[in-house]
Amino acid sequence: MSQLGIGKMAWRNLWRNPRRTLVTIGTMTVALTALVTFAGLMRGMQTALERNVVDLETGDVQIFEKGYEEKPSLYVRIADPDALLRKLDQAGYPATARLRASGLAAAGASSAGALLVGIDVARDRRVSRVWREVADGTWLDPADAKGVVIGRRLAKSLGLRPGGEILLLTNAADGSMANELYRVRGVLRSMGEVIDRGGVFMNAGTWRQLLVVPDGAHQIIVRRPAGVDLATARATVAKIAPDYDVKSWVQLLPTLANILETQRGSMVLIDLIVYAAVAIVLLNAMMMAVFERIRELGVLKAVGMKPGSVFALVAVEGLWQTAVAVTVGLALAAPLLYYLVHHGINISSLAGASVQGVAYNSEWHAEIDRSTFAGPITMLIFAVGIALAFPALKAARLQPVDAMHYR
Numbered sequence: 001m002s003q004l005g006i007g008k009m010a011w012r013n014l015w016r017n018p019r020r021t022l023v024t025i026g027t028m029t030v031a032l033t034a035l036v037t038f039a040g041l042m043r044g045m046q047t048a049l050e051r052n053v054v055d056l057e058t059g060d061v062q063i064f065e066k067g068y069e070e071k072p073s074l075y076v077r078i079a080d081p082d083a084l085l086r087k088l089d090q091a092g093y094p095a096t097a098r099l100r101a102s103g104l105a106a107a108g109a110s111s112a113g114a115l116l117v118g119i120d121v122a123r124d125r126r127v128s129r130v131w132r133e134v135a136d137g138t139w140l141d142p143a144d145a146k147g148v149v150i151g152r153r154l155a156k157s158l159g160l161r162p163g164g165e166i167l168l169l170t171n172a173a174d175g176s177m178a179n180e181l182y183r184v185r186g187v188l189r190s191m192g193e194v195i196d197r198g199g200v201f202m203n204a205g206t207w208r209q210l211l212v213v214p215d216g217a218h219q220i221i222v223r224r225p226a227g228v229d230l231a232t233a234r235a236t237v238a239k240i241a242p243d244y245d246v247k248s249w250v251q252l253l254p255t256l257a258n259i260l261e262t263q264r265g266s267m268v269l270i271d272l273i274v275y276a277a278v279a280i281v282l283l284n285a286m287m288m289a290v291f292e293r294i295r296e297l298g299v300l301k302a303v304g305m306k307p308g309s310v311f312a313l314v315a316v317e318g319l320w321q322t323a324v325a326v327t328v329g330l331a332l333a334a335p336l337l338y339y340l341v342h343h344g345i346n347i348s349s350l351a352g353a354s355v356q357g358v359a360y361n362s363e364w365h366a367e368i369d370r371s372t373f374a375g376p377i378t379m380l381i382f383a384v385g386i387a388l389a390f391p392a393l394k395a396a397r398l399q400p401v402d403a404m405h406y407r
Helices: 003-014 018-057 081-091 121-127 152-158 193-198 204-211 230-240 254-292 294-302 307-342 370-396 400-404
Strands: 061-064 095-107 110-119 134-137 147-150 165-171 177-188 199-203 219-222 245-248
Touching: 003 307, 018 254, 018 307, 018 370, 061 230, 081 095, 081 219, 081 230, 095 121, 095 152, 095 204, 110 121, 110 152, 110 165, 110 193, 110 204, 147 165, 152 177, 152 193, 165 204, 177 204, 193 199, 199 204, 230 245, 254 307, 254 370, 294 307, 307 370
Parallel strands: 110 199, 147 177
Antiparallel strands: 061 219, 061 245, 095 110, 095 165, 095 219, 134 177, 147 199, 165 177
């Protein structure tokens, strides 16, 4: 029998029991729709977390003076950050230098620990989107030497809003006790545990004046060009800065990187569990279809249909159902994903929640690429193939005489 003839016969056979066929197709459709949508949401969450890490906190790669990352110190600095920045610019890697120190922030009768971060406002915009995360007030202005931007929880604990005054105290590099009054220009939205609880951003010149540090920098944050993978970017930066410690964000935050990798593995496990259930439903449906038609299959073999054609007939019935399920499932998933990509799910109730110090966004958006669809569809086809093997083989191995006398 020709392939076209087998395909037509398989399609007609499906509708001899429409209820069973629709239940089987419906099960596969629901599973595929759910898993494609879930894959888009999980990819969106992972991408958002990674984007928050590199855009708000660490960049793709960081450069430190040797020993600083293990034991941060005001006195351990990159001696000539400007020279490194020029080399990075020439190589096409946007970068900025930052200064860091711990201290105490106070307002009225309240006080809290603070992380004082000095930045080059113009350069920092090229590598970080912190400046876009101001929830109340405005970002730093190079012309406003006394203006600072503070973390959300710090502002709450000190009772501060834009326009309020904050006193910063710390130990300066010359051994003196540095203290100065500043004006709050803005308050950041939730960005991560460390910044939320004590982050104070100020102009690099203001930071140097307060801490009495005329030169150097504690870290250089580097972003990779589009199309360059993280490992290649780190290796390139390491060649540019061979005398310094160079680490990617994965090396700086290994626990978070492991969590993201574990999430990817858990998605595969969930797919396997769901499709195992689908395979059981399909196996049951196809076995019932074979047993109901044993005498018919025996007649077909008696008049000359080869075992391979019988096997193909049963297999194509399952593949027809799979094709319908994939078509309908993708048609249902498409509008869901469109909504989730463009509108997302409001999770502002989780504001302030974080994973390894990296904050969630207030909206959970899906993100799609080829793997969003290819992964669930491929696994569905694999599950269907396994489920069809046994009933198709049983049908192919039927003996005509025994089958025609089957009761």
